[in-house]
Amino acid sequence: MNLEFGRLALVLLFAIIPVVGIALGINSPGLRARIPLLVAFFAGAIPIISLYVPKKFLSGPTGMSPRLDQWLIIVYAFAILLGVVNVLQNSTRKIARRESGWPFSIVLLVGLFATGGAGIYGAVSRHGITSLPDGTATPFKWIQDQFFQPLQSTIFALLAFFMASAAFRAFRARNTEATILLFAGGLVMAGRVPLLEFLAAPFPPLQPAAAGASQALGKLTEWIMDTPNGAAQSGIIIGAALGASSMAIRVILGIERGYLGLGRGE
Amino acid sequence: MANVLDKLLSLDRRWIFLLVLLCVGTPIVLPIGLPVATTGSTRAAFDYIEALKPGDYVWISFDYGPSSAPENDPMAEAILRQCFAKKIRVIVCAFYPLGGLGLATNSLAKVTAQFPNVRYGEDYVNLGYKDGAAAAMRRLGENIAEAFPADVNGTSLTQIPIMKGVRSIRQVQLVVSVATGVIGEYWITQVHSQIGTPIIIGPTAVAAPKYYAYLNAGQLVGMLGGMKGAAEYEKLLSARYPDMARFYQTTRGFTATKGMDGQTVIHAVIILFILIGNIAYMSRRAAQKKGA
Amino acid sequence: MRTGVLSRTSARLPSFAAPLIASLLVVFSQTALAITPEVSPAAPADLPAPTDFAAKDRPGDSGNAILLTWKDPLGLDKNAALQIRRAVPPAYDWTEITVAKPGAERYVDTTAKDGTVYRYEIRTVSAVDTSSTVPAGPPLVSDPVASHDNWFRTEKTNSFIASVLFLVILLASIGAAKSGKKIFIRRIAGLNAVDEAIGRATEIGKKVLYVPGSQSMDEIQTIASISILGHVARATARYGTDLDVPNKDPLTFASAREAVRGAYLAEGRPDLYREEMVNYVTYDQFAFTAAVSARMIRERPAAIFLVGYFFAESLILAETGQSTGAIQIAGQADPTQLPFFIATCDYTLIGEELYAASAYLTREPVLLGSMRAQDIAKAIVILLGITGIIASSLGATWFAGLFKTQ
Numbered sequence: 022m023n024l025e026f027g028r029l030a031l032v033l034l035f036a037i038i039p040v041v042g043i044a045l046g047i048n049s050p051g052l053r054a055r056i057p058l059l060v061a062f063f064a065g066a067i068p069i070i071s072l073y074v075p076k077k078f079l080s081g082p083t084g085m086s087p088r089l090d091q092w093l094i095i096v097y098a099f100a101i102l103l104g105v106v107n108v109l110q111n112s113t114r115k116i117a118r119r120e121s122g123w124p125f126s127i128v129l130l131v132g133l134f135a136t137g138g139a140g141i142y143g144a145v146s147r148h149g150i151t152s153l154p155d156g157t158a159t160p161f162k163w164i165q166d167q168f169f170q171p172l173q174s175t176i177f178a179l180l181a182f183f184m185a186s187a188a189f190r191a192f193r194a195r196n197t198e199a200t201i202l203l204f205a206g207g208l209v210m211a212g213r214v215p216l217l218e219f220l221a222a223p224f225p226p227l228q229p230a231a232a233g234a235s236q237a238l239g240k241l242t243e244w245i246m247d248t249p250n251g252a253a254q255s256g257i258i259i260g261a262a263l264g265a266s267s268m269a270i271r272v273i274l275g276i277e278r279g280y281l282g283l284g285r286g287e
Numbered sequence: 288m289a290n291v292l293d294k295l296l297s298l299d300r301r302w303i304f305l306l307v308l309l310c311v312g313t314p315i316v317l318p319i320g321l322p323v324a325t326t327g328s329t330r331a332a333f334d335y336i337e338a339l340k341p342g343d344y345v346w347i348s349f350d351y352g353p354s355s356a357p358e359n360d361p362m363a364e365a366i367l368r369q370c371f372a373k374k375i376r377v378i379v380c381a382f383y384p385l386g387g388l389g390l391a392t393n394s395l396a397k398v399t400a401q402f403p404n405v406r407y408g409e410d411y412v413n414l415g416y417k418d419g420a421a422a423a424m425r426r427l428g429e430n431i432a433e434a435f436p437a438d439v440n441g442t443s444l445t446q447i448p449i450m451k452g453v454r455s456i457r458q459v460q461l462v463v464s465v466a467t468g469v470i471g472e473y474w475i476t477q478v479h480s481q482i483g484t485p486i487i488i489g490p491t492a493v494a495a496p497k498y499y500a501y502l503n504a505g506q507l508v509g510m511l512g513g514m515k516g517a518a519e520y521e522k523l524l525s526a527r528y529p530d531m532a533r534f535y536q537t538t539r540g541f542t543a544t545k546g547m548d549g550q551t552v553i554h555a556v557i558i559l560f561i562l563i564g565n566i567a568y569m570s571r572r573a574a575q576k577k578g579a
Numbered sequence: 580m581r582t583g584v585l586s587r588t589s590a591r592l593p594s595f596a597a598p599l600i601a602s603l604l605v606v607f608s609q610t611a612l613a614i615t616p617e618v619s620p621a622a623p624a625d626l627p628a629p630t631d632f633a634a635k636d637r638p639g640d641s642g643n644a645i646l647l648t649w650k651d652p653l654g655l656d657k658n659a660a661l662q663i664r665r666a667v668p669p670a671y672d673w674t675e676i677t678v679a680k681p682g683a684e685r686y687v688d689t690t691a692k693d694g695t696v697y698r699y700e701i702r703t704v705s706a707v708d709t710s711s712t713v714p715a716g717p718p719l720v721s722d723p724v725a726s727h728d729n730w731f732r733t734e735k736t737n738s739f740i741a742s743v744l745f746l747v748i749l750l751a752s753i754g755a756a757k758s759g760k761k762i763f764i765r766r767i768a769g770l771n772a773v774d775e776a777i778g779r780a781t782e783i784g785k786k787v788l789y790v791p792g793s794q795s796m797d798e799i800q801t802i803a804s805i806s807i808l809g810h811v812a813r814a815t816a817r818y819g820t821d822l823d824v825p826n827k828d829p830l831t832f833a834s835a836r837e838a839v840r841g842a843y844l845a846e847g848r849p850d851l852y853r854e855e856m857v858n859y860v861t862y863d864q865f866a867f868t869a870a871v872s873a874r875m876i877r878e879r880p881a882a883i884f885l886v887g888y889f890f891a892e893s894l895i896l897a898e899t900g901q902s903t904g905a906i907q908i909a910g911q912a913d914p915t916q917l918p919f920f921i922a923t924c925d926y927t928l929i930g931e932e933l934y935a936a937s938a939y940l941t942r943e944p945v946l947l948g949s950m951r952a953q954d955i956a957k958a959i960v961i962l963l964g965i966t967g968i969i970a971s972s973l974g975a976t977w978f979a980g981l982f983k984t985q
Contacts, residue, residue, distance in 0.1 A: 073739050075641040077693075077728045082426070082433050084641075090422040093797065100829035104859035107832065111858050122877060169863075170353045170386070176865035177354035177891060183898040184919075185307045185557050186300040190901075191922035192561045193568050203565070207558055213515050214551040215321040216558075222319070232322075239324050246499050254914055255500040257930045259960060261912040264931030265799040267953045270749055272802060276945055279806030279937055280796075280834055282841025300902070354865060354891065385863065429641065430689070454689060468890050469913075480984045493891065494915050 027078035027085040034063045035092075058275040064089065065273035108133065136164050205245055212242025303560065310556045314548035321551055323544060328502055329519040332487045332509025335461065336366065337527070341374035343460040344453050349381040349391035350420070350470035355491045356390060361517035361543035362489035363390075363465045365524050367398040372528055376449050377411040378459070380435065382420035382470050388439070401534065408447050415439035420470045424477040427456040457482055461508075465489040471498070475506050489516065514550060517543030626703045626716030627652035629661060634699045634721035639735075642693040642728035647686045649701055649719070655681050656705070662715065663688075664700045668723055673700060691726045698723055737982060744959075749952040756948025764950055769908055769926035770939045773807075773884075776906045777814045780881035786821035787811065788880035788905075790871060790896065792887015793864060796830040799934075800912050804887035805831070805838050806937040807910075811884060812842030816851055824857040825874065827867040832859040868892035872899040885909040885924070886933065889916050897923035910936070 039056050046053030071079040071086035080086050112126040139161040143150040151162040158166070192207075194200040211217075217238065221231035271277035339345065347366060351359040370377045379395060381387035395413060399405055407413075414435040417423040423434040431454065432444050444450040453459060462484050464474045471488045479486045485508045488498050492513025501507045511520055521544050525532035535542050629649040637644040647663060660680060664673040665688065679686055691697060703716035731739075756762055780787045789811055791804040808824065815822040824839060826832035836857040843852035860870045872895060875883065883900040885893070886909065893909075893916035900907050901923045909920035910928030920927045928936065931953065938946035963982075970978035 069742075073732055073735055075639060075729055075732050077641055081641045081728065082429075087422065087426070090419055094418060097795070097830060100833055101862070102829075104826075104829035104832055104862070107859040108861075111855055114855070172869075173352070173354050173863070173865045174356075176869050176895065179895055180891060181311060181553070182304040182307050183894050185553070185560070186303045187894065187898055187901075187919065187922045188557050189298070189300075189303060189560045189564050192564070194565055203561070207561065210554045210558055214547060214554045215323065216551055216555055219319070219321055219551045219555060222321075236324060239326065243326050243328075246496065247503060250496050251499040251503045254497050255504070257914040257917075258497070258500055260957060261914075261930045261934075263953050263956050263960070264912060264934035266745060267749065267949050267956075268799050268803055268934045270746065271946070271949055272799075276753070276949065277802075277806065277937060279809040280802045280838060282809065282837040282839075491891075497913075497915050 025078065025083065027081075027083065027088065030078075031085055031088055031092075035060060054281075055275075057281050058278070061281075062273055062275060065269065069273075105133075136161065139164065205249075208238070209242050209245055212238040212245075306556060307553060310552045311549045314552055315545070318545055319548045319551075321548055323515075323518045323522045323547055325519040325523060326512075326516075328499075328510040328512065329516050330509075330523065332511055333369070333520060333523045333527075335485065335487065335508045336369055336373070336375070339373065339375055339460055342376060344376050344378060344458065345370050346378045346380070346456065346459045346462045348462065348464045348466075348470075348474065349379065349387045349394070350383045350464050350466035350468070351390065351491070352383050352386040352467065353390065355467040357541060357546060358491050358514045358517065358543075359465045359467065359489060360390065360394060361514070361541075361546075362511045362520060363394050364398050365517065365520045366463055366465075366487075366489075367394065368401070368531055368534070369524055369528075371398065371402045371405050371410070372531070374410070376452075378414060378449070378453070379411065380414040381416040382423070382473075383467070384416070384418065388416040392439070408442075409449055412447055412449050413439045421473045421477050424473055425481070427478065428482045430455055456484055459484060461485050461487065463487045463489065467491045467494065472501075475501055479506055487511070514543045514546045518547045626659065626705060626714060627654065628703060628717045628719055629701055630719070632699075632701050632719040632721055634697070634724045636724065636726045636729075637687055639729050639731060639733035642726050643689060643691055645688045645691045645697065645699070645724055645726050647688060647699055647701070647721070649684055651681055651684055652703060652716075655703065657681060658705070660704050662702055662704045666698050666700070668696060668698050678704070693726050693728065696723045696725045735984070738984060745952070745956050748955050749949055752952035752955065753945050753948035756944040756951070759944075762944070762947040762951050764935070764939060764947060767928065767932050767935065767939055769910060769928040769932065770936055772906075772908055772926045773811065773940065774814060776882035776884070776908055777811065777818060777820060779906055780815075781818040781820045783881045785879060785881035786823050787815055787882045787884070788871075788875065788878075788900075789822065789824045789884040790887070791824065791826065791831055791835055792889055792911075793827045793867065793892060794831075794888040795828040796834055798888050800888040801828075801831055803912075803933050803936060804910075805834050807884075807886055807933075807940070808835055809838045809842050810937070810940045812839040813846050816843045816846035816848040819848075819851060822856050823874070823878075823880065825860045825867070825871050826858065827860060827862060827864070829859060829862070832857065864890065864892055868895050871896060875899050875903050875905070879903050880905050883907045885920065886928070886936075887911065888913060891916075894919040894923065900924075 039060055042056040042059070043053060046056065067079070067089060068086050071084065074080065076084075078084055108129070112130050114120075115123045115126040116130075139159065140150055142148075143159050143161055148154065149159060151159060151165070153159055188206075192199075192203045194203050215235055217231040217235040218228065221227040268277065272280070336345065345366075347363065347370075349363060367377065369375075379391050381391045391413060395411070399407075399411070405411060414431075415438060417434055426433040431450070435444065437443050438447060456462070456478060462474055462478060464471045464486065466474075466488060467490070471490055471494070474486050474488070478484050486506070487509045488501075488507055489511040490498055490513070492515065495510065495512035495516070498507065498510050498512075502510050511517055521535050521542060525535055535544055629652050632647070632649040634645055634647050637646040649661070651661070660678045661683070662675060663677050663679060663686060665676050666673045676688055676690065677686055688697075688699075699721040700718045701721075702718040705714050777787055789808055791808055792798070792801050794801050796802060796805075812822060814820075822839065824835050826835055836854075839857050840852055843849055860867050875896075876899065880900075880903070883905045885896055885900070885907065889896070889911060893911075897907060897909060897920055907924040908926045908928075909924040910933045911917055911920065912930050912933045914930065917927065917929055921929075934953075935950055938950045967978055967982075970976075
């Protein structure tokens with residue numbers, strides 16, 4: 022049995038202590054509520070400490086921190102199972118009660134079982150999930166190529182339409198700030214593409230001037246992106262990073278508990 | 288006139304959608320061939336790779352999925368072509384979970400077919416997909432084999448000739464992350480900040496404004512912003528390597544240069560709509576003030 | 580007939596001489612081979628030795644690395660190179676580990692095994708080809724050294740000091756807040772509108788739709804969103820408004836369910852809580868977007884909250900929500916999608932306003948204290964930034980060097 026210190030420490034902190042705590046807390050809801058806080062503390066503190074302490078048991082390839090990363094992936098896999106069960110429960114309930122939109126739930130279940138089944142069969146039979154031993158595509162790959170990818174691209178393409186309608190509605194010179202936004206947005210939109218060359222295309226005498234103006238516009242656009250935009254982005258990134266650090270420390274120290282469903286004083 | 292302007296202000300968005308469809312679709316069918324002007328950030332990226340020597344290592348990470356392939360695929364392919372032309376050794380990986388590896392495989396297949404002299408395992412290698420991008424990147428700084436013990440075919444790294452000269456990412460001269468989402472930032476925070484490896488990012492146009500902060504801070508050596516950046520890179524590549532221009536002058540297949548035609552038209556239409564919308568808005572406000 | 584040197588020689592010497600000479604040659608060559616191989620040949624004058632060669636454990640690492648440093652010899656030819664070899668004492672079986680170019684003066688041997696003692700040798704060679712036929716200068720041998728893992732990453736000292744300073748400021752601010760000190764927090768329109776939005780949904784009799792971002796619970800923005808969800812769920816429990824929380828990520832789904840259930844229990848309305856309030860949709864980004872957009876169009880919620888970490892789906896969700904006429908409150912710390920939320924939503928929480936939400940909504944002194952600590956840290960960053968601009972402008976580049984992370 023592998024008795025590395027890091028492995029033992031993880032088992033103690035994330036298995037033994039929580040189980041013992043929950044057992045002791047059967048009659049004490051307060052203690053029971055504190056076990057997740059303890060787990061959160063160690064789960065947060067270990068990666069932070071491993072950032073500064075390069076000891077093998079902590080941050081080496083089989084250390085506590087990389088092991089926690091691996092455990093997260095395993096927990097994730099079980100959580101996906103939880104999600105799929107929830108989808109099945111909701112869909113079957115909708116079909117049983119004939120709630121509005123129930124035929125779509127049938128389509129969802131058929132898709133879930135067909136795709137999931139094809140993938141699981143490919144894995145279990147060792148034929149391959151995306152391609153058979155002879156190189157041809159499996160049913161799973163066929164569903165991915167013929168349904169999944171085109172549908173993904175279609176929904177993503179909706180962005181072009183929504184962006185146009187959002188710009189039409191939102192870029193109004195309502196006040197000073199909105200006017201500045203309008204001008205900056207218009208300049209960047211015009212400067213990022215050969216717009217002036219496009220407009221001058223039917224007028225050959227104007228094309229050299231259009232090319233020169235386009236170049237100047239491009240330089241102005243680059244300045245807007247580099248200087249005001251770059252400065253604002255840096256400010257937001259730094260502020261958000263400090264906010265995230267503060268929030269993270271609050272979560273690790275158990276000050277912030279809303280994500281656990283615990284309220285004030287709990 | 289006031290009625291017309293009022294109607295425009297409350298225009299059903301489906302008319303806008305129809306116009307967008309026509310503006311984006313028509314140039315694809317009837318290309319215009321508009322010129323592309325290059326910008327400093329793309330030129331910086333191109334020049335950085337041009338300055339590398341034959342035998343240097345470039346790590347290209349496919350951190351995007353099928354949804355942003357029209358923007359990111361041309362970037363990745365152009366950089367692959369430049370690396371192969373300069374006999375730079377290329378290590379490819381994918382960190383994007385849904386489709387990243389498939390896109391990496393497709394791009395490599397497409398470009399290596401155009402360079403018959405490049406050999407898998409000697410001139411390039413595909414290390415495959417790895418989950419947990421940030422954690423894997425941290426391991427790359429110590430030993431690549433800890434994150435990628437084998438290539439996409441399952442061959443151990445010790446048996447791949449190209450990997451004999453590089454044990455950790457510290458020995459790689461450049462990382463190029465073609466990214467959508469947050470994985471591009473991980474390369475900056477986990478690899479450049481911790482190890483110092485130069486990074487070039489090829490983000491989607493939506494994410495590009497954020498990366499200007501990193502570019503100005505010197506944490507990036509270059510950036511290809513969206514399809515415009517990809518089109519600029521194609522232009523720079525064709526100018527430097529004229530025999531590659533044929534890849535971008537083909538009437539079949541999609542290139543970023545072709546995509547810029549549609550983008551130009553739609554930008555023009557949106558600017559026109561904004562102007563009309565504002566004229567209508569201003570005249571309505573003036574009329575209300577008069578009435579009040 | 581001339582047949583070669585040996586035959587010419589043997590023609591002049593006595594008959595026993597040739598075998599004798601041959602035997603002596605064999606004996607002599609074997610003796611030569613028996614000499615330890617580490618006697619280097621005489622150093623040519625143009626291959627001077629490097630100096631100050633030192634081998635030590637690389638500081639601040641996880642082990643398996645030895646740091647070698649040296650000074651290149653003066654007048655080193657540009658075609659020369661420095662060969663480094665390694666042996667495990669007491670044997671002297673040298674193995675080449677690298678050939679360094681002039682100017683490097685540093686190499687890290689990452690193939691060392693912790694606990695194993697090594698010796699290193701460095702010598703100048705006249706070309707990159709280090710075969711034994713190429714002349715080599717006199718070697719310099721290091722003291723025995725072994726690698727091991729260390730207790731502290733020295734290159735992260737500045738980051739460690741900053742982290743400790745931030746923690747101290749945070750704990751001090753929380754302590755001050757607990758002692759009753761009043762803390763001002765500016766008005767945040769988006770958070771003020773939360774109750775207004777829920778009230779509107781209650782009046783109309785339609786549901787509140789809350790989307791907690793598209794990322795998992797390892798993302799701090801998602802944790803912030805779940806905290807706000809708890810507050811929203813308390814309000815919907817209090818007013819008896821329907822709540823719908825679709826989730827893209829399974830871990831977020833599990834956490835959201837606990838947050839909403841806990842909120843309804845805390846408000847004393849467990850009867851109003853239904854399991855299907857918090858539901859898992861799908862992990863795929865655009866499938867999730869399509870499902871939630873369709874839900875918005877079909878069910879027409881009165882209030883939509885888009886709070887958390889979104890990617891490209893942000894505009895599709897927000898624009899669809901806008902088209903239904905719902906009041907929309909969005910929030911994200913990452914700046915990428917913020918422009919879309921600002922253009923389409925009624926209220927937007929920008930950047931760290933998202934993290935301030937739990938303190939703002941609950942007004943708990945401890946949380947307000949942490950907000951104050953954030954602002955103090957930001958003030959320090961601004962001051963350092965201004966100082967850095969002045970220092971760099973005056974040529975004091977060492978100041979910026981204090982903040983390097985590698």
